[in-house]
Amino acid sequence: MNPQLPTPTPSFEISDVVMADGSAAASLVSLHAGGLVASVLPYGAALVSFEAPDRAGHLANCVVTLADPGDLADPALNPHLGGIVGPYANRIAGAAFDLDGVHVRLEANEGPNTLHSGSATWDRRRWDIASMSADATSAQLSLTLIDADGSGGFPGRVEVTATYVLHEDGTLTLNVEYTCDRPTVVAPTSHTYWNLGAAGTVAGQRLTLRADTVLELGAGQIPTGAALPVAGSAWDLRDDVRLRDRLGLDALADTGGYDHTYLVGGACGSDLSVVAMLVDPASGRSLEMRTNQPAVHLYTGNHLGGQPGPLGPIPQHGGVCLEAGQVPNGPNLTAIDGPDGPIPVDVTIRPGETRRWVTSWRLGFEASPAQVPPG
Template sequence: MNTPSVPRVARSRFGVLPDGSEVERVVLQCDGGLEARIITYGASLQALLVPDVAGRRDDIVLGHDAFEGYLARRQFFGATVGRYANRIAGARFVLDGTEVQLAANNGPNALHGGLEGFDRRNWRIAGIEDGDRPAVTLAYTSANGEEGYPGALDVEVTWRLTGPMELSLDMTARADRPTVVNLTNHSFFNLAGACSGRNILDHHLTVAADHFLAIDAGAIPLSEPPSAVDGTPFDFRTGVEIGSRIRDDHPQLRVGRGYDHNFCLAPPRGEPRFAARLAAPTSGRVLELFTNQPGLQVYSGNFLDGSTAGKGGRLYRQSDAICLEPQAWPDTPNRPNFPTARLSPGEVYRHTTLYRFTHALHGAIGTQSAVELPGESGR
């Protein structure tokens, strides 16, 4: 007699929008203890439970315990961001000779999709898969002209547990006319635990990039070529404690109030490749990030100011978490020398990111060799 398999997927109501529509949560679990909780609002990663070196599970992403927190204030906790993540200068660009005017929501610029981006939409559940690789697929159709972007865009996001300690994120999009697309996930990671009371300044960060984009006061890339990380606080090629240089007197740390910059990764080759490694000495948790995207926005939680109460009633403050956001480079539609974000009819936008978790003993957290870097081809 066969023993019935234990369900690895659970689906329930998480909240209700003002119009009465239901926000659902889907929980994915695997034998290794990894557990991902995804809500339909913003196709967001609401919680991610990961065992530490001693086997204790903690939630390692910032957010809210109840839906009301997500609705009350827009802070992108765990959200799918689009139609264009990051900033577009002047909230405008020219596509095929026609000027496109977007909604400006970050001074004169467009940020993270505009006034009501993908993070503020209630996605529909398009499919759920149980078994050894449990998954949920969420879908959203962005209408032609939404936030000013041309073309109707059909988007699907699939969260899947691809191994005992691995979470994958696959995003696809198709358009009915030429447009631009740049999607990312905006999770705030703290590998000590979201309710640990610790910040991420003692985390060690590795980034596989030897160039980054310097920015102006509006966080728009300067017109100069990408800047070399060598000899700067932006050199994370061999793993550095985040807090060791975040307060150095460097003009780019002043203008960003910390790290809030795009790191230029190696050109995509189809399959995800190593982009970053984050390690916490207190928990022994190690996150390795692989992606097929050309850039990685590193954001050290600079604008968390203690005005938001999150999980466990904790007030979120500066450097309580770090975001590692694979994406196209900011302002790409206005920069012909940047990797393109254009999507034409008949093409499929594909974004894949893998979050792979391991453990390291305290003494081994900071001992790493150099990683493979993009070199000049990363420009």
């Protein structure tokens, strides 16, 4: 049975956070609905807390963050915790791509490649609060960001609106809409680290990821352009896998755990499909994730370790990211070579278009991955 919690009318509240970079205080906005609390910091449009009860009714934060939210402004302490990464999440080979006959050079920040759009990434920028509201069924927050032409090397002025909505049924939805004034490439993600146990590592948690194929990696973790079947491999997570049973496998030794992109079959603008379920048997909490995106990058916090968390240093594998989005190195690909033929890749947006990245996370209790409904 689910814990019986008071469910007051949805609401929001604001508190100030002093930022470590010496900039003006930021407004932390907490959304309340259905007995849950989701808190968002305009710095990075970062989800810094999603509090939910365990089977005994004890509230705890299921999102990995720093002890002081203001420290998120320190890149040395913040490995993209909870923020919206953009304009292009994950890696771009050679920190360059060609678009409409023009060779575009980007900031290289991981060897010769670009990772998470370089130092100008959206999750290291302060967003503006556009609106806050609450009604009988939900509370919501909208934030806006303008990415200038040439920021990080990316062409075009991109206007972005991110809206978090917390519903009474325990679902948090994030809708990111974006437009541009010049052809460019845009593929954002939410880089939230989940830990349903609210402490320690995620090794004892169980993951179901509905994906039949995973991208093959080459040098520098850049995809080769091929998608491989997961059946019978360490990458097969389709049936309730305890992470502890996989993280130490030799097949994952090069990356220290999962740091791989799965194709989940969504398409921008389509209805949300269930792609993943995370369950913590110890607390009884479960997380169901839906998205309209074609890929999910699974990252098991392999490089976490020592950051100051609310309960002490965050350990390696202290959180798991399920980064919905497009494929890494998409600007340099026209298609993925899949087992059943080519899978088109389209990450270019042009003036007059509005694109939507949508993902929802529903926190529940004592659910089983077998209950994941058909997509």
